[in-house]
Amino acid sequence: MKESYIREATRTTPYACVNFQAGKIELQGRSSPENTMEFYEPFIRAITMIGKLNKEKIEADFKLMYFNTSSARCIYLIVKQLKRLEDSGKNVVINWYAEEDDEDMLETGMDFQDIVDINFNIIMTKSTDEYV
Template structure:
């Protein structure tokens, strides 16, 4: 499966989608002009990946900030991953947050309460 790497910018996160190794990474800030346009290729990739997922999928989310429209797209990503998980292919979600960032910690908890995949909450020192 094709690996996709998108370099981050001041408004968009770094993204790595590696189907051969079962890795999904999203890092940085997510405040794109149009979140749906930015995240659509990622969601499309996950739909294809869901047809032939890796034995295990590791998801690393390390966002310092995201806007409301990005939050909906991120939820859509988690819903695609949930479908993979429900098919019996393990998915591990690592949600990284800075030690003083209660908002980002709570955002991870909120997603975890919606999605039936356990999150590993990982505190990072600033």
């Protein structure tokens, strides 16, 4: 078994990482892939696997600057999977990053939190430089 699942960022896809040993999940950058499910399906499978392997805390960082509608659906599926892990007894921490002047990203995070009924740490940043 690999230690991590990693997809490097491109112009249209975010950096996506699941570190199985550390219990860490990260999605960072811009998301507007041509085939959204093709990009996100392996990432969601990796999140399912981390739940089977890691008995401790699972921490997910969403550091997105932009995502299109089809990506929003996949991000919703990711948050739902994290809720399933939490419901199964895992300690799940979700950190949702938004720039101070990006009300849309802030509201989207709050909407996901409410719809899925899972707590988010909303972290406001001054600029995207802080995401790196």
